[in-house]
Amino acid sequence: MNFNLKKIWDAWDIRAVILFSLTLQIILIFFAPLRKRVSTVYLTLPLWSGYLLVEWAANFAVGHISDSKGDDDRFAAENKVQDVLVFWAPFLLVHLGGPDTISAFALEDNALWHRHFLGLVTQGSSVAYVFFRTVSKNKLLIPTVLIFVVGVIKYGERIRALYLASLDRFRESIMKDPDPGPNYAKLMDEYSSKQAANLPTNIEMIHEFYGDLEEEKSVKKGLSDLEVVEEAHYFFEKFKGLIVDLIFDFRQRNESRNFFLSLKAIDAFRVIEVELNFIYDVLFTKMIVANSYWGYVLRFICFPLEIAAAILFYRWDKRGLPRWEIGVSYTLLLGALILDFTSFFMLLFSDWTTVALKKKGYVLWRLRKPDCGWLNRRWAESIAQFNLINYCVRGCSKRKESIYQWFGIVDVLNRVMYVKCEKFTDQMRDFIYEEIKNKSSLAEDLETAKEIWLAKGDWTLRANSSTHLLPYITESNFDEVLLVWHIATELCYSKDNIVIDGDKPTSSPVNYREISKILSDYMLYLLVMQPSMMSAVAGIGQIRYRDTCAEAEKFFLSRNIMKSTTNKDNQGYNNFFTCSCLKRTTNDEEGEQVHKRREEKHVRACKAILEVNAVVKPVQVKGDRSKSALFDGRRLAKELEELDHGIDKWELISKVWVEMLSHAAINCNPNEHCQQLSKGGQLITLVWLLMTHFGLGNNFQISEGHARAKLIVGK
Structure with missing residues (x-):
């Protein structure tokens, strides 16, 4: 019996693992978005397991495919089987890239982008080795190359998302250019020379006037769904420095405070909930990469490449090829297309796309999602x-x-x-x-x-x-x-x-x-x-x-x-x-x-x-x-x-x-608030952001001190 089990495993190990890897992708793309809505171990544990097992599956499958020899008895009679195995290898790179709905499981994962970059090099090299070993006689040369390109792009997107979400890089990306202030040495040289000439000289602080550089936001009573998303994105862009504990000036404080003081409780919390969702997307998903010019370009490259690979495989002569190999190949191709289409569909109807199109004047309304109960929640509530x-x-x-x-x-x-x-x-x-x-x-x-x-x-x-x-x-x-x-x-x-x-009136x-x-x-x-x-x-x-x-x-x-x-x-x-x-x-x-x-x-x-x-x-x-x-x-x-x-x-x-x-x-600590966003959220996090928008907190340490020194010489 043990011998039979070993034979079955030897025959199905690669097929089972690669299908298991595809299953993990399906679980992650559909269930990862629930992390910000549900706080339960029954969701966290499967997602955590899937997040880690993807790498194991890729290492196992690529290793076994690379160990298969061209003169192996299993493949000598059927070179087509070996070509199919090589064709499967690039799909593992696609799976390592993961879906757009999750790039990091925890905040610390973003700091490990170096490790994933090394993983791209090693896994990419392993897949390339498998490919070039059979390049002279591989009948699936072109579709294999096409999927390999898609895999490199997908994995590269994930590494880019992790890099941009790492706290050090994130802080660097939003910090303003250094401000050395007035030329103190030059001013004091002039001051000394005027004093030496016995001229009445004073140094006065001239307050700078910014005019309407930041036009005061108009306040509306009762925000629509589209307005909530717009306002949330606006304040996300203004206050995303909270993630890395940056400070803000009095103008930002007054603008935010005046706006939130004019809102009703329901609208204020709706804005905050969406704003926290933007923070979640930046830190735990590929959205920051996907919702960019190059993100859309790469999607319009990958999808046609996958379709082309599917057509070429369909037209390839598969006579003599075991039907299980054919079925697994079609499953991988169909799975890749469905996952890509689903990701694009989610991106198209995301808050990010809504804001981007509205800014360009293309959208005058927001499509209302069907009422699906807790699926419409922004956090666990x-x-x-x-x-x-x-x-x-x-x-x-x-x-x-x-x-x-x-x-x-x-x-x-x-x-x-x-x-x-x-x-x-x-x-x-x-x-x-x-x-x-x-x-x-x-x-x-x-x-x-x-x-x-x-x-x-x-x-x-x-x-x-x-x-x-x-x-x-x-x-x-x-x-x-x-x-x-x-x-x-x-x-x-x-x-x-x-x-x-609750059914009776109280005092x-x-x-x-x-x-x-x-x-x-x-x-x-x-x-x-x-x-x-x-x-x-x-x-x-x-x-x-x-x-x-x-x-x-x-x-x-x-x-x-x-x-x-x-x-x-x-x-x-x-x-x-x-x-x-x-x-x-x-x-x-x-x-x-x-x-x-x-x-x-x-x-x-x-x-x-x-x-x-x-x-x-x-x-x-x-x-x-x-x-x-x-x-x-x-x-x-x-x-x-x-x-x-x-x-x-x-x-x-x-x-x-x-x-x-x-x-x-x-x-x-802001890091602790951000960590909770991937665990259903916490009331204390909503209160933290609400207080900040009301101008309460230790992030406002710049008072109305925007002024420049000017040398005044009397007559």
Whole structure:
């Protein structure tokens, strides 16, 4: 049996691998665009595997084809088979070039363009060796050369896209020419000579007037789809330096700020979503190369070459050639044509083409895509949720945790078991937008703007006459502030017995309670599951989080809250929650029962924490050895419950969370924001770009100082 399997593999290895390579191309071209719309491991893992396996397939197939000898018994009787194998080799170069929808899987891949250039040289040389070894007797000489040319072009396009998207090259491409300023030495020589001649001489700064070099953009209420794409591309071109952390002057700030201050929330977020899509295309796809003059020229070269190769192969005498070789050849040719046509179709109806044609006056409308639900989304439109008390009350045993840690799958299991997603609602969008907009309207100068974007909740407390809560923000690092407010929010949420029914009118048009809960769990998710995004502000966040969990589990055990946990419950609960951003299913009765028991236990845990008399600060009892924030959150919850003088507790809490989200967003490294674009996107990234367009952030460091020195000589 093993001998038979070996014979089958020897006969089909090249054919199977080259068809597998074509299958990978189909997967990548159709599913890679979903990366910016869906955040799930079920999509990421296949794409990552396909992205890596393309190179393996090419190396394997080219190596086996080059090892086949002209006098090999398998090919001596049928030279046509060998000609077909040589004909297949250039297709592997085409596959290595990859589809237009993905050039890099991660941001770091762009820096590896040198390696891919070397790959073009080595793989191209291998294919050329296979070709020239049989050139004297190859009956498929011309179609093989045609496909080889196409392969070199495709692979070259990918290398070019990676090179242009590498951060160093990208920064260099958008930086302006160096400005040495006025000739200081010459000016001072003139100044000295005038002084020596006893002439009254002064140096004055003459402010430069730019006139209408940048005409103020007209503002419209309610943007059409075409206008959204136009505005998004305009601001992408203006602010793409954000990717590499460049700075901008006051004119760019004022133009962007005035425009976004005049928009409604829905239009502002639509513009930002499309702008982030432009950034995604530049960094992770071939679009920057495809949407260029030479990009279109090369496409009009490759497609006819592929058609010509297909016609020549069709007219070639294939008598005596095994039908499997014929079928594989036609499959490769048809696959190449379909992939090229699909890529061109996607390019033709892309936002880039829409903008390019509109600029030339060729397009007066934008074709509306059919309503395909989540396929029309610009990002995942979901908010990941992770709750500390929910995590601790389930009490993963140390033994199990150590086993999972040994296998390195603790983080994966935590995401599967404890992370869920909430939909990004219109109410959430409008609330965040209005909060940032109201603060931006006060930021006329850079000093005020800096005070706003540096605030991590204290600005809101002062504005709402809640200065007695300031110590819970100003006297702690951001990671401690986040944990304390997360625990306090959860305790208040659990204690509040108001049931908010979406079908019934509430006292307030804005559900501040739910907004607070969602933002609280989202910020903890970022701290725990996305620490790289919070590294600039989190400090010892991971240590403080672990200490808080340890104290919470110890406390819950002492109050007999965790003893009811059973293996059956854990198993049912693990099956009940998934890491996908879908709503929980209700057709699993056992899962629903487990969920209810967990909810009851969660309520008991919150109630037990609230029953603790936390009059004395925990640090005065325990010292500073443990960084736990559990009972600091209990103290804050008590003060929030005792708010008076007409302040809505949940409105205050929700505004504090928006401010903390804004603080984290603007202090996050731009690279981390860009990384998330290929993983479905993050709300914090949208907030980062929105704040920047409102003129809030550390990228505006050039004030109205455009002036030149002039020597004034008195009479």
